[in-house]
Amino acid sequence: MDIISVEELKARMDAGEKLHIIDVREPEEFEAFNIGAKLIPLGRFQMMDVDELMPLKDEEVIVHCRSGKRSMTACLILDSMGFTNTKNVEGGMLAWQEKFGS
Numbered sequence: 523m524d525i526i527s528v529e530e531l532k533a534r535m536d537a538g539e540k541l542h543i544i545d546v547r548e549p550e551e552f553e554a555f556n557i558g559a560k561l562i563p564l565g566r567f568q569m570m571d572v573d574e575l576m577p578l579k580d581e582e583v584i585v586h587c588r589s590g591k592r593s594m595t596a597c598l599i600l601d602s603m604g605f606t607n608t609k610n611v612e613g614g615m616l617a618w619q620e621k622f623g624s
Contacts, residue, residue, distance in 0.1 A: 523597040526584060526609040528618045543584045544575070546596045547615070551588060555615060555624050559586065567576045572602070579605050585616075586611035 534541060534607035535557070549583055552561045564587070566572055575583065583605060587593040590613050596610040611617075 523596070523601055523608045523610055525612045526622050527612050531586075531611055532618075541584055542578050542581060543586065543594070546585060546587045546592050547571075547579070550616075555619070557586075557615075557618065558616060559584075564592045564596055567599045570599075572600075572603075575600070575605075582607045582609060584609045584611060587614045589616050590614040601614065 523557055545559035545561045546564040585593040585596045590610060594610045597610045600608045
């Protein structure tokens with residue numbers, strides 16, 4: 523697992539890069555504010571119920587949550603499943619909103 527800053531992530535999104543971004547927050551958090559990531563709550567990672575991500579095993583997978591803690595857990599789970607390029611968004615959506623607003 524590596525770290526990616528919200529600034530780097532936003533720059534890459536603004537540049538139109540095709541990114542695999544996963545939001546591991548709960549649905550109500552996602553509905554309140556999101557950056558267009560795919561929602562897969564952390565509980566599904568903990569149950570290893572992430573089969574739809576398996577085709578991305580050798581690609582970069584960027585994971586975020588509210589503050590960076592749940593996404594770090596999700597990255598560690600993916601790493602244990604053989605994913606080779608996971609990135610945790612440092613500071614999560616709190617950092618995003620502080621830097622860019624909502």
